[in-house]
Amino acid sequence: MVEYHRHPQQDDPNKPALRTCIVGIGGAGSNVLDRITLDRTVDAQLVCMHTDIRVLGHAMAPTKIQLGADLMRGVGAGGDPELGKEAAMFSREEIRQAIEGHDIVFICTGLGGGTGSGAAPVIAEIAKASNAMVFVTATMPFSFEGRRRLNQAEDALQQLQKRADALILFENNRMGELILPKDGIQKAFAQADQLIAQSLRAVSTIVSTPGLVKLGLDDLTSALSTSNGRCLFGFGEAKGQNRGSEALKRALKSPLIDQGRLLHQTKTLLVHIAGGESLTLLEVDAIMKQLGRHVPDHTHILFGVAVDAKLGDSVSVTLISSLGLAQLNTLAAAAPPSDMLPLTQRAMPSVVEAVSTVPVPAPAPTPVAAPAPAPKPRPAARVAPVAPAPVPAATPVPELMPQFVPAPVVASPVPEVLVETPAPAPAPKAPPSIEQSMDLLFKDDEIISMATQQEPEQPFMMDEPELLQIEEELQAEEEPPFSMDSEEVFEKPEAEEPEAFFEPEPPAPAPVPVPAPRPRIEDFMPSTPTPRPVTSTLAAVVARTSVPAEDLAYAPPANNVVAKKPVNPEAQIDFSFGEQDRGRFKDTEPALASGGEDLDVPTWMRLKKKLKR
């Protein structure tokens, strides 16, 4: 396993303060950055990156980078992540220069569009290569923006998850919960920006300001260490009387925490309380006591207190935790789907999608592979690790640049990966995934970093993005000396594995549609309708009574029987609820156990219809 430096900050008391850099990418990112710039709340270098020169012109950040100036000519990416990515690749050098030399790089971006989704993974990659801790704050698009944008966002999210050390996700859909419905749209967006800005500020405060009870990056990572989880974040600040409980209340109100409900499930919770010099122990005590009611006893609470003169009279409470997918899903199961957090479905669908798209290898590889200017020369990749050049990260890039040749075979990186990963055996035959097309672009970067980052100097040892268990296993097996190597390794398995497993055996996808036929079982239940009618007078009379045929016309096709079982034997049934068995109303009207029949049609008529068949 990867070992952590438990207290990296204390190793060297003379170490200068952490150098942080906040990068805003795309429209959403630059909005957040503007907010941060205006608030002057964070002591960090602010870099705004965009493809669109006009947006960049309005941005208030001190450093601005126009992505792909030559390629894009100052026009936006037009919602195409491929363009955004290429633009970022073009401006790689500038980005590297801006980001280099920072200990923490915050990346905030709005996913779904062109620049944000396309460039952010590239920038995260570059930041990672410069040995910084990468902390990503991303917003997901509104659901009304359409399925396509959501897919783009999800793709980008997966890219980012691999490269980021921590990721906080904000859902635009849940933004409505921040504000009153009557408030103007401008306020809504401003609030969302504010929330993101707060999160950045809180994290940077936590890890950088000296505290009475110190929380470090190590605590932060352990709070976020649930594999493939969702980050829960809450921030509240209040002044005046009861400021402590008020701040906590606000923190719990954060839509990401769902009124504290999601905290019931957490294993680790990071709590950071900061206040001016007037902060009293009593207040801290009260806050923690109040918080204790919302978390289970066994939760590991990472607690930190800091006194920050800047805060003046106010007290701020920050809650950070993460929740695994499994727990989220149990919550989701109890919730009406419309209401549920989209993220919960995210990882699941992506697997399902992978399965379903296997026959049609995503259109991406071919078109992308051709125009991509970057794809790496394979020989270089092989040679580089053999002859390790102890050069700083930035230098070899120009040297390698001229060697670039058009992408070789798309599938070529796979075997190389397999050498390192013993897990997925049938992988070589796996078709190129969607991921891969993306990775091709990164290949050179990764390899460069692989070749160059020989110095194992790692300020924070943060090289374990909290993604999949696989990663840990992989790392356990081979103890990679530096971050990018391991990154490179599980890049592939993660992308490949679902397909590697599903592709060779066609029956595998079958279980997916299984739930659908469930109602049918009831169809086959014999003798559910009244058993008597066959011998009854009705049958006899039916023959005699002259009911006009058109009367029967609106009897529905009676291929269903009145189902004995309730369609929804939900929570109402039992006294003893489970832990997660919080009552929720279904979002539809109570379904009658009609088995699809129109109950307004006379019973006898439906029965007759059935008898006739």
Next chain:
Amino acid sequence: MAKTTIYAGLEIGTSKICVVVGEAKRDGTIKILGVGTAPSRGVRKGEIVDFDTVHTCLNDALVRAEDYSDVMIKNVFLGVTGSHIESVNNRGAFRLAADQSEITEDDVEEVKEIARNVHTPPDSISMHSVARQYIVDGVEAVRQPIGRQARLIEADYHIVHGSLPRIQNSIKCVKEVPLEVEDVVFNGIAAAQVVLNRDAKREGSLMIDLGGGTADFVVYADGMLTISGCIPLGGDHISQDIAMALQIPHGRAEALKVSEGSCLYEDIPEGEMVRIEDDTGYVIGEVERAFMNEVIYLRVKEILEQVHARCEGQIGRLAAGVYLTGGTSLLKGIDAVAREVFGMKVTRAGSAPVSGVTATFENPQFSAPIGLIRYAQILDQEKPFLSPLKRLGKRMADLLSVAL
């Protein structure tokens, strides 16, 4: 000091609109002062579909009730029903602070708040939230948790919710009369207050109010309100079935159902005929009685089966059996069908004895409106059992004053 209050309950049913004026006495008894009914038009499956017609009918019923009782009615408790009404049980948990060992009032309030906080579908409003029990450190069925030594307190709540726009439409209709709506009550819960006595609730019972357009049902188990809901099927469907089976007008089918209808058809000798007369007594035709009864039987059975399906998980624990009330429960043989469907004791019941117009309380048709008076009384007494309702009533009123 015997203080009495006069309440009026209004039920806008599918077959009739009914206003009951009653006097709630301090000792818990009720005296019915007057009843006004009018046949209802413009209501379908318990929901208003034609405002103007309902308005006229409502005025009729109101005037009759006022004449009868000699009371000027200003405020009413409005009983609503409809398939949009749904219920759920929710449990809220609350952990006491580390240095605190005894449950205080604030803790109880907090846990109530948590338990009542249920995700409801959009556009719906919680009509009732009734505390079922408290669970203190795993000890179930605690009625009074304040002052107990504990670490964890949980509250079980039964929450009944309905579609806000539909409820608002009913209220709007009543406000146009003009009447003030004091509270909106689900008919089933109101009826259960007078149909089920304390023992029946404790032993566990299912009450079905078989109305004209809907069947409202309420399950009490261990003295706790456990399930409540509404099936949009009722007596009108029976009449409709007869009308279509016998090819006679709906009104005639309705009359036939009331005078001759029965759910029992097996023992009827073949060839026994029922005469169908028109208004003047002229016989327009004959139908086989067994056939007609079977049509009725099928529909009644279906309605009861729907209720059964919705209460399935609780059926086994209802010692006091099934209580049938409402106009359709007057149908002959319906208890036998219910026994067949539920497999337990079936009681046909009207309202529990109240003083006043004696003919009224015995009639199961008036269970729900009388129940509204009882409900109002309970609300007034602020029994711990229903105290949250009062707050809810206020909330409802606030909300409506904003909305309208």
